[in-house]
Amino acid sequence: MNLAAAFAPAALRRRVAAVRLRQRRSGRESRVLLSLLLAALVLTVLITVLPDSVPLNSLLVPLLLGSLLLGPRTLPWFVVSVMTMLVISVLARRGPVSGLTAGAIGIVFLLGFIILLTSFRRSRLGVAGVLGESMFVDLRDRILNQGGIPELPDGWHAESALASAGGTLFAGDFVVASRPRPDRIEIVVVDVSGKGEQAGTRALLLSGAFGGLLGALPPDQFLPAANEYLLRQDWPEGFASAIHLSLRLDTGDFEIRTAGHPPAVLRAAGSGRWTVLASEGPLLGLLEGAEYLCAGGRLRAGDAVLLYTDGMVEEPRRDIDLGIDRLLGESEQLLRGDFRGAAQKLVTALGSKDDDRAVVVVTRS
Structure with missing residues (x-):
């Protein structure tokens, strides 16, 4: 040179x-x-x-x-x-x-x-045709890589699983994870309006934008910023639901905020029971200045927290509360304290095959 x-x-x-x-x-x-x-x-x-x-x-x-x-x-x-x-x-x-x-x-x-x-x-x-297909494959791989969970310290384990409607490789559900500091991990599960290839293009854009916001903002500012971003897009179907987990890896303290999304569930090792972590907030992209309430707690040894999209609990002619109850029952039967491969087991066993599905499981040993 x-x-x-x-x-x-x-x-x-x-x-x-x-x-x-x-x-x-x-x-x-x-x-x-x-x-x-x-x-x-x-x-x-x-x-x-x-x-x-x-x-x-x-x-x-x-x-x-x-x-x-x-x-x-x-x-x-x-x-x-x-x-x-x-x-x-x-x-x-x-x-x-x-x-x-x-x-x-x-x-x-x-x-x-x-x-x-x-x-x-x-x-x-x-x-050209072959190059265009390779571009879409590259974009799909970027979504999947962005949803990869960062390496966690000893004593922590996290995994995710995705399944799209009809078995296609493009989905409206995606996961974004970031570890902005050694003692903290941020995980967001998003469900874009639509499903399969119809929502795939919006998911491509949002995964990159949310990935940037997640590592740059404090936990309480992420969902408001994501909401403002979606409002600026002015899409005909410009809304999405999301659930955000902010977890301290040194103490186990966590905060969970939802935006029109099914609630997270927590398994306490002491009792062996799964409980719903209620938090509230409107869908992203609908209301300006929306507020998102926080549900907090602490993960102790043997505890686990489960994040999921509505495809896991919603089916035609069935109430979502019944779907959550079934999810808790299946989690109790399938996992039994062994959380290796838990996300994929739940995605395979539960949910509607006609809807996109995503699951994240975080455990502390």
């Missing part, structure tokens, strides 16, 4: 890096386009020279590869070029066109038309 580049402003270096990345991508796409055009040309020649050996619909192969590998700017021109080659190969044939050949021509043109429509829809994103 020369001296000018070393002392260049950071913004300029980022801009240069972005330009170089676009140049590499453009060069790679040009090579792919040239290869596909050459393959389509070879197939056209073979179809013309060997009509009985090479079928017309062999041109579908470069068409499908182009729909996967080419961007929305070059894909339409590639499709038009392949269709032109198809017409040339048909006109170069001798003799009448049979019904089977006419059907093959129609199928190729229909598929080319579908690919064109797909490329116009992709133009809003501006990337």
Whole structure:
């Protein structure tokens, strides 16, 4: 690296890096386009020279590869070029066109038309099919990584589990955790309005925003700040429920605040009973200046606290209180003092399969 580049402003270096990345991508796409055009040309020649050996619909192969590998700017021109080659190969044939050949021509043109429509829809994103899918996979992985529980000191254990409606990998429920100080951990479980892929895009945005707020604000200011953030988004379905646990790892003292969310439950090792930790607060994104009441306590050796979303306790034609009672009963039967794998056990055993579900279990040994 020369001296000018070393002392260049950071913004300029980022801009240069972005330009170089676009140049590499453009060069790679040009090579792919040239290869596909050459393959389509070879197939056209073979179809013309060997009509009985090479079928017309062999041109579908470069068409499908182009729909996967080419961007929305070059894909339409590639499709038009392949269709032109198809017409040339048909006109170069001798003799009448049979019904089977006419059907093959129609199928190729229909598929080319579908690919064109797909490329116009992709133009809003501006990337090729494979790259667009990899971007969504990366975003999904970022949500899951952000929901990972930080490493805790000896004597503490925490785990989370998520399940989406219909088994898809995008969900409206997510977990954000942060350990801003060695003696404190903050965990938030959020349920965005909607479910599955419908809520996935809002969950992507909120997980990043809430992650930043969680580590930067005192515990009593997190939910009000999250509420103000959602109000500023002005979404048609711009509300979410949340439950926030702030836990001191040196003493076991905790605070829990909820925003239109099912209450947390606490297991006391001494009695072996699960109890509901009542706290109140309106949904995020509905009311300005909302206040969120706190429920506090202390986790002692053997105690556990359970956070969950409404998908775990709500089902059609069943009261939520009955769902919470069932959750407590299943927790007593499934866990029995062994909390390893507890979150996944509860997500698998309980809740509606048609709704997103999330569980966090924190225990002290």
